[in-house]
Amino acid sequence: METNQKLAQFMDAVNRSTDAEIARAEQEAEQEAQELLKNAQAQCSAEAARELTEQKAAITAKYQKRLSQIGYRGKTSLLGRRQMLLMQLFDDLRRRLAEFTASPEYLPWLKKLLGIQPPEADAVILLREADMKYQEQLEQAVSVPCTFRIDRTIRMGGLSVLSADGRRCENHTLDEAYASKLRNFYRDHKIDGGEE
DSSP: OOHHHHHHHHHHHHHHHHHHHHHHHHHHHHHHHHHHHHHHHHHHHHHHHHSOGGGHHHHHHHHHHHHHHHHHHHHHHHHHHHHHHHHHHHHHHHHHHHHHHTSTTHHHHHHHHHHHSOOOTTOEEEEOGGGGGGHHHHHHHOSSOOEEEEOTTOOSOEEEEEOTTSSOEEEEEHHHHHHHHHHHHHHHTTOSSSOO
């Protein structure tokens, strides 16, 4: 099975696992919030029944404020749990990507990236510092003269190909793939400002 296919399957598995964990966490938090609201409603209803008629407006205002606070705490708790789970899942993904870049499959994958869209003559191939050790092998994978440079913004691995005129950049870094997955996950699951 090709490395890109394995990576795609791995990313799909992570996405499915993440969705399942988030759904489970949301359901638990929703049940907890409902129980808090149910208890608050029962308590506030008992208080309202005992109060004098002239104090009813004050008690109703207090009741509404309290329900709002409990609802806010429940929502905050849910969002906190979702964020914690998300960070755990993406930390695991980062760890697995680091394991991949330390594996024997990494260099063939880099070569394959250069074969998918071969660089033009005098292009600049940007690598992380740790990957400069593969420069000779990567030079052999391209059919035109290219320059290899360290790009300190590449921290996880992969490579970018900068055109000879410097106007186009093909970003094939694991950093960009990871950031893209994280952005898409936040967007798709409406986290941090999305609609609930």
